[in-house]
Amino acid sequence: MAKPNIAPHSTGLDARIYCDYSRLVRLQSQIGVFSLLPHLKAGSVLSGRHNSLFRGRGLNFEELRHYQLGDDIRNLDWKVTLRTGKPHVRSYTEEKDRNVIICVDQRSQMFFSSTAVMKSVIAAEIAAMCGWRVLKDGDRVGLVIASAEKIYHSKSQRSQHAFMSQLKLLAHANQQLNVETVNSDRVSFSLWLDQIQRMKLSQSTIVFITDWRDCEERHLDQLKQLQIHNDILAVHINDPLEQTIPRELAKSNWVVGDGQFQLSLDTTEKVDQASASMAKRSLLTRQSLTRLMALKSLPFIELDTTGAHIAQFQRLVGRSLP
Known part of the structure; x- marks a missing residue:
């Protein structure tokens, strides 16, 4: 991330008492x-669950569609599949930011x-x-x-x-x-x-x-x-x-x-x-x-x-x- 082109000037406040x-x-x-x-x-104090204990970027549900060859079967929506008689998968997109x-x-x-x-x-x-x-x-x-x-x-x-x-x-x-x-x-x-x-x-x-x-x-x-x-x-x-x-x-x-x-x-x-x-x-x-x-x-x-x-x-x- 680029820094500002012009750095703001200090107001001369006592840094112990007021924030500049x-x-x-x-x-x-x-x-x-x-x-x-x-x-x-x-080894960091936050390391552990999924490499960190703070949430990272995740997945957003995008659509429900018919199964296509090559789709990950772990994304099958079994309720919709059983109700329609045709395999359906849930499609996700990756979140771009937190x-x-x-x-x-x-x-x-x-x-x-x-x-x-x-x-x-x-x-x-x-x-x-x-x-x-x-x-x-x-x-x-x-x-x-x-x-x-x-x-x-x-x-x-x-x-x-x-x-x-x-x-x-x-x-x-x-x-x-x-x-x-x-x-x-x-x-x-x-x-x-x-x-x-x-x-x-x-x-x-x-x-x-x-x-x-x-x-x-x-x-x-x-x-x-x-x-x-x-x-x-x-x-x-x-x-x-x-x-x-x-x-x-x-x-x-x-x-x-x-x-x-x-x-x-x-x-x-x-x-x-x-x-x-x-x-x-x-x-x-x-x-x-x-x-x-x-x-x-x-x-x-x-x-x-x-x-x-x-x-x-x-x-x-x-x-x-x-």
Whole structure:
């Protein structure tokens, strides 16, 4: 796939806090060491069923016709043959491309990091890398972006120009986030998942990139249903401070909040209680997603905010053939 003739200019934003459109375009250079296609090396974490655990190109039913000499008898339609008394075969054509939907979270809770890079930036960059990889393999890709205001859905296309337009929208949604951002009622995980289900996807690859903070058990049941006819890859972006709180913070009299509620961490006991609650929630989320991925023996991908997310993703997904 040819690169754009004119590379977009950087806007000078702090890359740790906001995602830059030019950076999302330049991430094309990072796609050579992983693949979502079924030609992975044996020994890759995704190798196995049919050489890969992601769906590849398949066959579409084209027509039912009379048997002709040389036709593969495995394609005989026995019901029609018995009903008509004449042999009939089902004819198929090969699919020309795959459909990949990348669901990327850019809501207010993603505007957080206690280490190096905001979760929202990590989600955007991983989404861009996946999209460029899909286009490199000649397949169709579309984004479903959950922003703080609304859910954007872009039609899947095998077009670099169309994908770059989607990346502009993604960068815009990212740059609208700030410490005062509050999510609209229109962007809950339930509504996000409803949007995916209305698309009536089948034989598609769906990549969810989020922190899964508001994913409940009922949502996991819906994802299991989607997993029956599709391949869902869960990418979990987690920050160390969302798993455990250092006891030393009690001396600093921290007050933490989510935009609606606040909690004063002014004693060691309060810090320990909050830390235990967060660790339990993080563990339950990790276990639930691991079980979801195990339905298809896919890897559970967890990325942190230390700034090593690209290398982590490349390693966990698997390496492509040279």
